[in-house]
Amino acid sequence: QVQLVESGGGLVQAGDSLRVSCAASGRTFSTYAMGWFRQAPGKEREFVAAIDRTGGSTSYADSVKGRFTISKDNAKNTGYLQMNSLKVEDTADYYCAARGSDGLWRTQGAYNYWGQGTQVTVSS
Numbered sequence: 001q002v003q004l005v006e007s008g009g010g011l012v013q014a015g016d017s018l019r020v021s022c023a024a025s026g027r028t029f030s031t032y033a034m035g036w037f038r039q040a041p042g043k044e045r046e047f048v049a050a051i052d053r054t055g056g057s058t059s060y061a062d063s064v065k066g067r068f069t070i071s072k073d074n075a076k077n078t079g080y081l082q083m084n085s086l087k088v089e090d091t092a093d094y095y096c097a098a099r100g101s102d103g104l105w106r107t108q109g110a111y112n113y114w115g116q117g118t119q120v121t122v123s124s
Helices: none
Strands: 002-007 012-013 019-024 033-039 046-051 058-059 068-073 078-083 092-099 118-123
Touching: 002 092, 002 118, 019 092, 019 118, 033 078, 046 068, 046 078, 046 092, 058 068, 078 092
Parallel strands: 012 118
Antiparallel strands: 002 019, 019 078, 033 046, 033 092, 046 058, 068 078, 092 118
């Protein structure tokens, strides 16, 4: 099993950048593919980005492509979501998730482990 803890959320202005982190403990993080999802108030949780075990392949939702970058540092057991050019509509709780098999997974049901979330608020 793996335990995930997100951090780095906060209040920023539109156009700013923010990096959220996902610290993993338990089994070796390099054996897990990872994803980021977000849930805005009153909306369903949606896919943001995914990365494979080694970090060599990534996938993004159209709404964040070109602005967000997902990465993982297996030596530090930590995943990251770098968010640039933030928009008000990026406001949400951001969750990291892990799956114990390789690939790029864009659906919530594909993931076995979830963090508790970190809040990101973008003001205009």
